[in-house]
Amino acid sequence: MSKKISYEILLLRSLSCLSVAMVHAVMFTTWIHGQIDSSILNGLLMSMRLFFNAGTPIFVFITVFLLAKSYSDGFPDKFLWKRLKYLIPPYISMGIIGSFYKVSENGLPLTFSNLAIESLKNVFMADYNGYFIIIIIQFVLLFYFFRPQLNKIPLKIGLSTSFLINFAYLAFFNFIPPFGIANDTLAQYLWFNGSVLPFIGWIFYFFLGFYCGKHYDKFVVELHRYKLYVLTAPILITLTMIALKTGGIPSVNSSKAVTYLFLVPSLIFLIFFVSSKLKSVPNFIGVISDHSFGIYLTHSVLMRVFQEFYIPIAPSIHPLITLILIYITCVGAALLLSYVLNKIPFGKYIIGVARDNSKFVKAKKTTTSTVQQKAAH
Structure with missing residues (x-):
């Protein structure tokens, strides 16, 4: 594993994972505190959620x-076997575990039938935050079976076409209300939950990842060539999105906007x-990257547990303190x-396999330190 690839992937994995956790921390903070009177604070939380929603697309x-x-x-x-065996079991396991809090949150008795219904919804409709695994599986299968065609x-045709298809698909579900389904609740569920699963709703990220990986060296050169745009685009786009969101455009509050x-x-x-400018990364970035899959799968479950501790003290602390507390404690607990x-044994089939990239980071630092010491002498 080269320095550039390792550092870039470590940062992408860890930051995307931490971003998703922040989104849920913001959501739980608003639930814990109920009505937040400060318009400034509401705007800040909305902006944070909007920005950090980017974590899931980056992850896939x-x-x-x-x-x-x-x-x-x-x-x-x-x-295929080496990948699917570490994707499907955790997806099913956490889907079943998630059924317990789903039943509880819906105010239903904890019966076998209720748990079975919620488990089936989680597994077959990806009705929990593990839906990203279904997207990853589809991406793996697409790449495996269609690599020669891809x-x-x-590049220009692949990126432009996939962008237009993805844009049209998301715009349809973002701006067209449900129709053709008599039951309102079912219509909303299928429209906003079911539309997330097909790979077509993520196809641009697939082609973007494909071409960035295939033409990696050229890709990095182009980034440095257009340095000014690379540095300013995220700021300008984020500010534009915040302005649009203030006007309710679009109404979707997730990464599917x-x-x-x-x-x-x-x-x-x-x-x-x-990352191409970095000579090293902090050890904790490597550790979080190693356990990013497990953190992603479990942090929201842990937040549901931890919120019971924060609700009683919520009236006496500022919402931002709650946000920091629930974020740090739940990410830390998920990592542990x-x-x-x-x-x-079999733990990785419940929560997902942990990587060992952090060892590479430590080894790299040790090697660099040794070389520097020898050079000094």
């Missing part, structure tokens, strides 16, 4: 980037650019849970 982008970078010419034995599509097709690439480019479960 990483999958295709690494596939295109590493397997442009062929696949090793048992390629290699024949010119059509506007993220502009923000996410700009953030990805910025992270790649910054991922670490512990990966130490026991």
